[in-house]
Amino acid sequence: MAGDCILCGKCLEVCPLLNATGREELGPRAKADLCAVLTADKEALSEADAAKLAGLCLGCHRCKAVCSQGVDVPGLVAMLRAAHPDFRAWLWKQWLTHARELWAVSSSAAKLIPKKFQPEKFGPMLKMLAGLKGGPGLEPFLSITSFPDTYRGEKMLLFAGCTANYVQTRWLMTALRLLDGLGVEVLSGDFQCCGGGLKGAGCLDEARVMAEHNVAVWRAAGKPKVVVFCASCRSSLEGYEEVFDSSDEALEWQKNIFPLSGVASEIGFVISANCPKTLGYHRPCHVDAADSDCRLLQSALRERLVAETKRECCGFGGVMGLGAPGLTDQVNRRCWDRLGGAEIVLTGCSACASRLSATAPQGVGVGHWLEIIR
Known part of the structure; x- marks a missing residue:
């Protein structure tokens, strides 16, 4: 290649x-x-x-x-x-394969460790963990006024991802509430991590095991639509070609992966009085060309959406963030330069939300777009 x-x-x-x-x-x-x-x-x-x-x-x-x-x-x-493989890859693998046990506790503990006591080797990891913080998050300011009947009665699986499952459960609750309002029957499915972070770090065997498990969940559910609200997770799920025995089934899987924002695009919203005057949108690297997250926010927020990244990366970088934080910080600064003037920055990727939250200028709020819905 x-x-x-x-x-x-x-x-x-x-x-x-x-x-x-x-x-x-x-x-x-x-x-x-x-x-x-x-x-x-x-x-x-x-x-x-x-x-x-x-x-x-x-x-x-x-x-x-x-x-x-x-x-x-x-x-x-x-x-x-x-x-x-090196120590950083090993550390990254532990963090991702033990997300259920580590993330909530680690993200809280990371915020309590003074910088002078943070070992240089673990500093970048602690910074990323701090960005995963749970808690109240952004104050909602979009109220739902109506639901369409487009998907009423359909059965779907919801792929929430590790961040929503283990740290940001309010994202998961809002997603379920939107699907319920749309009349969608959310099927039970015990998905694991998408495996994208592991695959990028070179942990190929572990990533394949997760991919095989997730595809098995989909097959057992009758191969329905799979709704996702993290751009990175969606990109990883669509890249599962190697775990299918036939190209036809691989294509069927890819065609059944849908962004939640696309499914929710016809929901009616109204802005509440507490909505900030200036908001920004960070376009994740792994979002598709249509970027339904951005279209939903543009439709709902209109002229209040004053800043938007297009080619700028948040600088999360996965395992690179552990080994070369100076370089990923340079990438991150260009992202924030583009988002200047926004009181709140929204995104549709869990990794981007974590990175931007950990590096946000004083007074600027960061969150997933699900957080702003009442």
């Missing part, structure tokens, strides 16, 4: 890491070129050099989306990470 790169440079225009740092050696084209070298000669780079290369990718997949040759640089990096 790495050898398919024709060095056209399309990926350079969309890479948040390159755009934030100006360093072309950090861009996808350089990674594809180096992976091609390693494919031809595994001894061309030392173990340390290969591990360093594997660590410097945000996993945003923007380069893959624009590549005319179908080169998947984040996929190549994930394979490098699998071949050269």
Whole structure:
């Protein structure tokens, strides 16, 4: 796959890491070129050099989306990470595979540890954990006025994701309330993590086990629609091709993955008096071209939506955030520059909400768009 790169440079225009740092050696084209070298000669780079290369990718997949040759640089990096695991990958794997036991407790504890007592090695992880905080969140200011009959009587599965299941349960409750109002019967399904964060970190076996489990849940439920309200989870679910025995079933699975905002697009909303005058929307890297989250917010908030990211990444970066926090911080600052002037920033991705919440300027609120619905 790495050898398919024709060095056209399309990926350079969309890479948040390159755009934030100006360093072309950090861009996808350089990674594809180096992976091609390693494919031809595994001894061309030392173990340390290969591990360093594997660590410097945000996993945003923007380069893959624009590549005319179908080169998947984040996929190549994930394979490098699998071949050269380190302490950060191990730590990331523990965090994701034990989310049920760790997240709620860790996110609360992380906020209580003074910075001077935070080990340098764990500082970035603690910062991300603090961004997962639960609690009251944003004050709701969108009231529902009407529900359409479009989906009334349909049976669907709801994929809530780890953050909503273990930390931000108010997201889950609001999602269930919206689906109930729409007349949807939410089927019981014990989904696990989407596996996207594990796959990007090179934990390929663990990610595949989760993917196989989630597909089995869908099959057992009769292969209904699966509603998702996290852009990163949705992208990960749609990338399960390797766990299907037939391309037809893989396509059937992909066609049944729906964003909650798309299902809820015809719900009537009215703004309450406590709505801030200026709001921003952060477009996640993994959102699809339609971006139904943004369209729903534009329809409901209208002129109050004054700031919006388009090409800027929040800088979450997955496992890269542990190994190169200085670089991910540069990416994050460009994101906040774009969102200047907003009193509250909304997004439709759990990872983005966590990262932006942990790095928000003083006085700026951050949350998932589900939080603003009464």
